[in-house]
Amino acid sequence: MVALAIVGLGRDDALDACRDALVHVYGVRHWLRIWQLFGSLGLAWAERDVLEPASVVETSDPGASRGPHDKQEAHPAPVA
Numbered sequence: 001m002v003a004l005a006i007v008g009l010g011r012d013d014a015l016d017a018c019r020d021a022l023v024h025v026y027g028v029r030h031w032l033r034i035w036q037l038f039g040s041l042g043l044a045w046a047e048r049d050v051l052e053p054a055s056v057v058e059t060s061d062p063g064a065s066r067g068p069h070d071k072q073e074a075h076p077a078p079v080a
Helices: 002-009 014-027 031-047 051-059
Strands: none
Touching: 002 014, 002 031, 014 031, 031 051
């Protein structure tokens, strides 16, 4: 997607590109692309120090489950 590349390049029009892409992708109901755009939108906001919406978008992804090696244990096992 063009919007993902624009965000990756750090261009000034990244937020506009994400908005336009979200309108289009929502219109065709391509849900996976919507989540990808949310991630890019969060990155674009974070790069512009708009941290509150960036953190909400980045932490609200229902598919953001981590692998078994990324999970933090509440009570780590003691090291022997």
